[in-house]
Amino acid sequence: MRIKKVIANSYSEALGRVKSELGENAMVLSTRSIKFNRDQGAGECSSLVEITAALDNDPHVESPVNETKVSDTTKWMPDNQGGDIREIRSMIASLLTQTDKAKSLGLSEALLPVYEKLVGRGVDDRVVARMFESIHSREQRKEGSPGIGESHLAEFMKGAIQCEGPIRLDSGGPKVVALVGPTGAGKTTTIAKLAARFALQQNKKVAMVTLDTYRMGAWEQLESYGELMRVPVSMAVDRNEFARIMKEHRDKDVVLVDTMGKSHRDLGYCKQLASVLSVVPHVETHLVQSATAHESVAAECFKQFAPLGIDRVLFTKLDEAVHFGLLFNCSVRHRIPFSYFTTGQRVPEDIEVAAREKVIRLIFN
Numbered sequence: 001m002r003i004k005k006v007i008a009n010s011y012s013e014a015l016g017r018v019k020s021e022l023g024e025n026a027m028v029l030s031t032r033s034i035k036f037n038r039d040q041g042a043g044e045c046s047s048l049v050e051i052t053a054a055l056d057n058d059p060h061v062e063s064p065v066n067e068t069k070v071s072d073t074t075k076w077m078p079d080n081q082g083g084d085i086r087e088i089r090s091m092i093a094s095l096l097t098q099t100d101k102a103k104s105l106g107l108s109e110a111l112l113p114v115y116e117k118l119v120g121r122g123v124d125d126r127v128v129a130r131m132f133e134s135i136h137s138r139e140q141r142k143e144g145s146p147g148i149g150e151s152h153l154a155e156f157m158k159g160a161i162q163c164e165g166p167i168r169l170d171s172g173g174p175k176v177v178a179l180v181g182p183t184g185a186g187k188t189t190t191i192a193k194l195a196a197r198f199a200l201q202q203n204k205k206v207a208m209v210t211l212d213t214y215r216m217g218a219w220e221q222l223e224s225y226g227e228l229m230r231v232p233v234s235m236a237v238d239r240n241e242f243a244r245i246m247k248e249h250r251d252k253d254v255v256l257v258d259t260m261g262k263s264h265r266d267l268g269y270c271k272q273l274a275s276v277l278s279v280v281p282h283v284e285t286h287l288v289q290s291a292t293a294h295e296s297v298a299a300e301c302f303k304q305f306a307p308l309g310i311d312r313v314l315f316t317k318l319d320e321a322v323h324f325g326l327l328f329n330c331s332v333r334h335r336i337p338f339s340y341f342t343t344g345q346r347v348p349e350d351i352e353v354a355a356r357e358k359v360i361r362l363i364f365n
Contacts, residue, residue, distance in 0.1 A: 002055045003029070007048050014051040022055040029054055114150055121363050122325025124295075127332060131156060154360050157328060161356040164312060164337035167194070167254070167284070169204070174252040176280050179314070180273065180305050181288035182297070183261030186316035188218055189345060190288060191258045192225035196348030199229050204253040208233045209245055211276060212260040222258060225347065236276070243279040257283070262304075270307045277308070286312045286339055289330070291321035298326060302334055312339035315354070319343045324362040331359075 004022055008014035011031065018026050029052045111132060118128045135156055169175045177194070179187045191208055198204040208226055210233070212218040219235055226233035232249070236242035249255050257277070262269040277283045287310045289298055302310070313336050315327060331338070341358065344350035352358075 003052065004054070005050065005052045007050045009048060011049045011051075014049045018051055018053045022053055026053045026055045028052075114153065118153070118325070118363070120323075122295075122323035122329070123363065124325070124329045127329060150364065154364055157363075158356045158360050161328065161331045161359055162335065162337040163339075163354045163356055165339035165353040166197075167339065169253050174207075174249060175254045176246070176257065176283045177254065178257040178259060178277060178283050178285050179288050180259050180285060180308060180310075181261060182290075182293075182301050185261065185288040185290045185293075186342060187261065187288045188212070188221055188258050189347065190314065190316060190340070190342055190351065191222065191256050192229075193342065193348045193351040194340075195225065195231050195256055196229055197351070198254050199231050200348065205251065206231045207249040207252045207255045208258065209242070209249075209255060210235050210258040211242070211273070212258055213237050214260055218258070218260075239276045239279060242276050246280055267304065270305060274308055284311045285309060286314045287336070288314050288316060290317045291315050291324065291326060292317050293326065295326060295329065298330060299333075302330070310334075310336050312337055314338070314340045314342075316342040318362070319350075324359065327359050328363060 002022065004018065004026075006014045006017045006021070008017060014031075015028075018028070031052075032050050115125075115128050115132070119125045131153065135152055167175065167177055179191055181187055188210075195206050195208055199206040206229075208222055208231055210219055210222050213235065219233075223233045225231075234245045234248075236245050246255065259273060260269075277285075285305075285308050287301065287305050289301060293301075313330060313334070315338065318324075318341050327338075330336075338354035338359075340351055341354050342351045
């Protein structure tokens, strides 16, 4: 880590020199005012500003997002760096006064409570800081602007979230939807909820197929739901069997595919899964992610399943989560639309079409 101390006539000048010498990713560690007598006989005082900043030199840390390739709404989106830098920044920030803390983040002191509220609810600190910067730049161009407040942030954040649910059926053959994701995310229960929506509420022809041949009870759980809903349930142990089952269900409106949960460290799993799913011309893939997941684990899951081509993100266990910043962070980082949210274990009641307003309400309320 490089540490640089800069002294200048003003805070803005010192900050500009920090950015020039260390780059935009530099962290401001501390600021202080240096007062001295310009003329000791006259007793006149002058002051300088000192900023101490640091830049992490870890070559494994990803570079910032290329801002020229993203829209105005998302140009403040950060790269997915490791947690060590955030922990250092948080520790240092806790030692600063409110004024210095706000300055170190490039904020006015009046905005610090809103910043801390969002960060406390799980929104990435760099995301919040860049949102303030983007909104401030936009508001400066408006005459009579009232300034930045929670309503401005909420509206700005809502515009950055994409929602594309519900699942839309195809007219020429069955719509095939596969739910993928880590162990314990709730894929099997969610498959049952979706099947109930289509079979019982919309009177569609539905089939459920499981590729999970390892987890004890997975098949029995899905089969029990199938019997209650009068929906056929099949198990495929390999690619050839999956192809045979799909031919049997070519008269269906929708085929819902349950997959095995694997650790994000199992990099070979996606290749195997892609080989099985490739027997169908197009499979709509929904990454099932728990709202209670740790930020770093969620990021690794996105990376693990990216080779499959993730079409939608489906968040489960909203009823168990404490903070909901993860939803917003995932949206702005990965730019993949949300499809559904689940809020409990009841089938089929505890599932709803994802909505931007819901995410904002969960974060701010």
